[in-house]
Amino acid sequence: MRRLSEPNPEEREAAAAARAEATRQVLDDMRRLAQPALTLIEAERPGFSKLGGEPDLPPDVEWPRAEGRSLAFLAQLDLQEVRSAGGPDWLPREGKLWAFNDDDGYGSADHLRVLHAASDAATVRHAFPDDLGKRHRFGEQRVGFRLDMVAPSLDWLGVDPRALDISRLNESELAAAPQGPHRGERQHRIGGYPSEIQDERMPFTAEMLARGLSLDGPLPLDIEEAAREWRLLLQIDSDPALGMNFGDAGRLYVFIKEKHARAGDFSKTVSNWQTY
Amino acid sequence: MATSGSYARGDKARSVPDADADAYEAMARKQRALNEKQAADIEARHKQRMLGGRLFTEVGQKPWDGRVDHPGALESMIPVWGSGKEAIADFQDGDYLGAAGNAALAVSDLVPAKAVSGAILKGAVIKAAGPHVWRTKPWEEAKGVRQWLTEKGVAKPGQPVHHWVPWLEQKSAVPDWIKNQPIFLKPMKDAVQHGRVHGRYTVDGVKLPRYNPAERVWHGSPDWAKATPVSVAGRVVPDKDKKGRRP
Numbered sequence: 001m002r003r004l005s006e007p008n009p010e011e012r013e014a015a016a017a018a019r020a021e022a023t024r025q026v027l028d029d030m031r032r033l034a035q036p037a038l039t040l041i042e043a044e045r046p047g048f049s050k051l052g053g054e055p056d057l058p059p060d061v062e063w064p065r066a067e068g069r070s071l072a073f074l075a076q077l078d079l080q081e082v083r084s085a086g087g088p089d090w091l092p093r094e095g096k097l098w099a100f101n102d103d104d105g106y107g108s109a110d111h112l113r114v115l116h117a118a119s120d121a122a123t124v125r126h127a128f129p130d131d132l133g134k135r136h137r138f139g140e141q142r143v144g145f146r147l148d149m150v151a152p153s154l155d156w157l158g159v160d161p162r163a164l165d166i167s168r169l170n171e172s173e174l175a176a177a178p179q180g181p182h183r184g185e186r187q188h189r190i191g192g193y194p195s196e197i198q199d200e201r202m203p204f205t206a207e208m209l210a211r212g213l214s215l216d217g218p219l220p221l222d223i224e225e226a227a228r229e230w231r232l233l234l235q236i237d238s239d240p241a242l243g244m245n246f247g248d249a250g251r252l253y254v255f256i257k258e259k260h261a262r263a264g265d266f267s268k269t270v271s272n273w274q275t276y
Numbered sequence: 277m278a279t280s281g282s283y284a285r286g287d288k289a290r291s292v293p294d295a296d297a298d299a300y301e302a303m304a305r306k307q308r309a310l311n312e313k314q315a316a317d318i319e320a321r322h323k324q325r326m327l328g329g330r331l332f333t334e335v336g337q338k339p340w341d342g343r344v345d346h347p348g349a350l351e352s353m354i355p356v357w358g359s360g361k362e363a364i365a366d367f368q369d370g371d372y373l374g375a376a377g378n379a380a381l382a383v384s385d386l387v388p389a390k391a392v393s394g395a396i397l398k399g400a401v402i403k404a405a406g407p408h409v410w411r412t413k414p415w416e417e418a419k420g421v422r423q424w425l426t427e428k429g430v431a432k433p434g435q436p437v438h439h440w441v442p443w444l445e446q447k448s449a450v451p452d453w454i455k456n457q458p459i460f461l462k463p464m465k466d467a468v469q470h471g472r473v474h475g476r477y478t479v480d481g482v483k484l485p486r487y488n489p490a491e492r493v494w495h496g497s498p499d500w501a502k503a504t505p506v507s508v509a510g511r512v513v514p515d516k517d518k519k520g521r522r523p
Binding site: 107 | 410423426435437442467470475477478479480483
């Protein structure tokens with residue numbers, strides 16, 4: 001005997017049609033929103049850009065600190081190198097960026113601090129400060145860039161995969177794409193979309209943190225619209241080869257609004273962290 | 277004064293038949309039998325202590341008088357039943373503290389039972405079929421473990437899931453098919469709880485400290501993992517406490 005809660009054939013057909021429509025919309029969104037992204041790989045011709053080691057900062061810039069402690073140096077990037085490798089067009093064509101992390105500050109918007117200077121700014125090697133612990137002194141690797149096209153994840157789009165017809169996703173051209181946010185390699189990245197470890201709609205998180213709102217609180221009415229402005233500036237993965245470990249093999253993410261990036265204003269970035 | 281008996285004889289054998297000899301012999305046999313039984317009982321109790329306590333209580337030796345005996349060593353290992361019976365027996369003995377502890381233990385037995393039975397009902401204790409990677413592309417029909425947990429109803433969409441087994445390759449060579457098994461994963465209340473297992477975490481501008489080691493174990497371990505040692509320890513310790521209290 002059929003239970004009352006079981007859908008009848010007509011209801012099942014309607015549900016399948018709804019799932020097919022939702023899937024079509026998601027595929028359209030993924031295609032439309034796919035962005036160029038640079039994966040940081042070992043440099044063939046070493047330039048300014050690198051992960052870890054000691055930073056080359058302008059002489060008048062002091063090593064960033066928080067609560068009296070020196071922060072861990074993560075990376076420095078030459079935006080000329082980034083743009084010439086096909087990096088996101090919302091990044092300035094020139095300038096230099098440095099990223100420092102405070103692993104005591106996870107959960108706050110600025111645990112990852114980004115410094116910015118003009119391309120022609122002179123730089124000098126800054127030695128590790130004495131108070132910087134060994135586990136915060138990362139190995140150095142000069143990096144080059146590989147251009148990928150990255151589609152947003154279902155988390156980024158806020159889609160529950162249970163509402164989709166996976167067989168239709170599987171037939172899409174995205175299925176054959178060699179690049180994507182779910183590769184198994186070390187995922188140091190500029191632009192595109194984040195590779196999430198945990199389920200989280202990161203553009204919402206970025207917007208809430210930027211406004212100083214509690215993540216447990218109600219979502220602002222304009223959150224969907226506002227969240228569209230956020231771009232992934234940088235993603236740094238845990239990297240055993242360099243001694244980087246964020247939580248337990250976690251990842252660091254830095255987001256910036258497109259208008260701020262285009263204006264060269266890197267003072268309004270928002271950082272996030274996820275781990276296993 | 278005239279005396280009689282062995283004192284008077286200077287322990288010399290009687291020279292005349294003793295009218296009480298049979299009665300004395302009967303009494304002596306009875307006493308020897310009683311002594312042997314007591315010695316056997318003492319020996320048996322000693323051996324049982326060496327084995328870790330009494331085994332199952334003997335049944336049918338006497339009519340039930342309404343009292344509940346303490347469980348034997350094996351019986352006490354039965355979840356809920358063992359601790360529950362111990363709690364009742366302690367209460368009858370006036371050991372109210374022990375009764376409360378064992379009652380709590382019996383309740384704790386229900387935690388892993390509930391957790392495991394719930395997971396079993398969902399078919400989500402072991403992910404036998406691959407892939408065992410954490411996440412897969414959304415268009416792949418064979419789901420990674422995180423997506424699979426959502427499908428099975430073990431973790432909600434958006435809920436952080438903590439890896440009980442450390443993930444990082446530089447510390448551990450634990451393969452995916454082990455560290456990503458559902459029995460080694462702990463769905464967390466929220467990102468704050470997950471964050472504080474790993475380190476300090478800031479909430480609304482307030483920097484919260486990292487959980488202490490006990491809290492990390494409590495919040496970061498699957499229910500079955502944290503309840504099992506409590507249950508086992510809870511059974512071992514009271515048995516030692518009871519030594520000599522009851523025959």
